[in-house]
Amino acid sequence: PxxxxxxxxxxxxxxxxxxxxxxxxxxxxxxxxxxxKNIMNGAFKKAVSEKIIAVNPxxxxxxxxxxxxPRKTLKFEEINALMKIxxxxxxxxxxxxxxVTGLRRGELLALKWSDVDWDNKRIIIDKSxxxxxxxxxxxxxxxxVPLSMKAVEFLKNQEQMLKKEFNPxxxxxxxxxxxxxxxxxxxxxxxxxxxxxMLRRFGIKAGIKVSPHMFRHTFVYLTRxxxxxxxxxxxxxxxxxxxxxxxxxxxxxxxMDKNIEQIDNVFD
Numbered sequence: 001p002x003x004x005x006x007x008x009x010x011x012x013x014x015x016x017x018x019x020x021x022x023x024x025x026x027x028x029x030x031x032x033x034x035x036x037k038n039i040m041n042g043a044f045k046k047a048v049s050e051k052i053i054a055v056n057p058x059x060x061x062x063x064x065x066x067x068x069x070p071r072k073t074l075k076f077e078e079i080n081a082l083m084k085i086x087x088x089x090x091x092x093x094x095x096x097x098x099x100v101t102g103l104r105r106g107e108l109l110a111l112k113w114s115d116v117d118w119d120n121k122r123i124i125i126d127k128s129x130x131x132x133x134x135x136x137x138x139x140x141x142x143x144x145v146p147l148s149m150k151a152v153e154f155l156k157n158q159e160q161m162l163k164k165e166f167n168p169x170x171x172x173x174x175x176x177x178x179x180x181x182x183x184x185x186x187x188x189x190x191x192x193x194x195x196x197x198m199l200r201r202f203g204i205k206a207g208i209k210v211s212p213h214m215f216r217h218t219f220v221y222l223t224r225x226x227x228x229x230x231x232x233x234x235x236x237x238x239x240x241x242x243x244x245x246x247x248x249x250x251x252x253x254x255x256m257d258k259n260i261e262q263i264d265n266v267f268d
Contacts, residue, residue: 008047013057016040024064033063071217074210079218081206090165091198093158094182098212100151102219102236104128105192105212111181116155121147125237143237158182 002019003011019040023033041058048056074082079099086092098108106128115124126142147155158181162170168187169179175187184190196212203210220232227235 008044009053011044011057013061016057016061020061020063030063030065037061037063071220072209072214073218073221074208074214078206078208078210081208082202082210085206086202089202090161090185091182091195093154093161095199095215097151097154097158097182098215099219100148100154101145102216102223103145104216104237105195107237108182108212109180109190109192109195112178113181114178116147116181118152121152123147141237141239143234145235155181 002022003015006015016037020033020037023036037058041056044053044056044058047053083092083096086095094108097103098105101123103111103125107125110127111123111125115126117123122144124142124144162183165185167183167185169175169183170187172187175183179187180189182190184194199210199212216236220236223232233240
């Protein structure tokens, strides 16, 4: 809205910096400002290649560094309390699957059985369910998520559950051609807001505040130190490792357990 109505040839570096400054004043995150810069950079690079302008005004723009908000992770006792409350829910396997894969909510709900590569123990993530409907993943990037033994176990339990409840995705001729892994009771895709509400209600019963994204954060926290930054970037589907660090730097740098162990070793 700041530069959208102006001719591209009139935009200078100062104008781009003003856009970023206003975003910063509005208390937007570093990630959001970087995203805006990347989009503008793509447009102005194209303008340079088309000889509409001689210089890309976005090239040397600096993004203010801000402290990322701490990501809320679930404690073991919170996970156990939630699983106990959900043990008879049809959504139990989807929640457990989120925990061991780090998927986004939209990626989980859009996942089809054809996306599961049983032989290579991985799933392909190339689409996501959002409030505007089915579309590409968040950064339009295809990525692969490894399937641990637990993840495979949860998928098989989900498959059995769908058969037992006679889910239309298993038996309906139209739906069973390319069925969803985690459909609703009608065999179709659940709306992401409905999934959030379902999980929140179970969280209230368990006495905890929970959201689908907390399982993604918890996945990162529990696997820190065991996965390289590059591996984690690929699993989470981030386009750059800097994005992973921007979001999860505080979690990845949490070496408190190791520090405690080292202190105990010294005094022992």
